Amino acid sequence: MDNLEALYKQIVMDHYKKPRNKGKLTDEGALQLPYKNPTCGDVMVLYMNVDENDRITDIKFEGEGCSISMASCSMMTDVVKGKTVEEAKHAIHLFNDMIKKGELPEDEDALGDALALSGVHKLRARHNCSLLGWNGLEKALHQQEEHRH
Secondary structure, eight states, X not given: OOHXXXXXXXXHHXXXXXXXXXXXXXXXXXXXXXXXXXXXXXXXXXXXXXOTTSBEEEEEEEEEOOHHHHHHHHHHHHHHTTOBHHHHHHHHHHXXXXXXXXXXXSSGGGGGGGGGGGGGGGOGGGHHHXXXXXXXXXXXXXXXXXXXX
């Protein structure tokens, strides 16, 4: 294992053992979305607040699953917290391309620690694990837009 792989594994395990933004948002305006990975049974509930300027002011998750899915949820919340809905959609697109196509983003900072999951591209059976939180976010953003109209 080279140094970069070792570092990436360390980052993934850090997010798994000490997840960022784990918990619930209980305020009345918070969107709550349960999401399940049908291939392995990993589950997540995403909580999100979006303000009138379409900015994700707070985001949290709860869930159970493998180290990759839970670390990815943690990384995803870190990446999109404070971003606009459009910026979050762009991050989802970049992450999907990285996992499904093996394409790294031109701007390496665009995905933050989630870049550590780039090796999952080679592990087709783990794609859905890494995409759990990102797919849930995409669905939540879609619901948020429908709710506004």
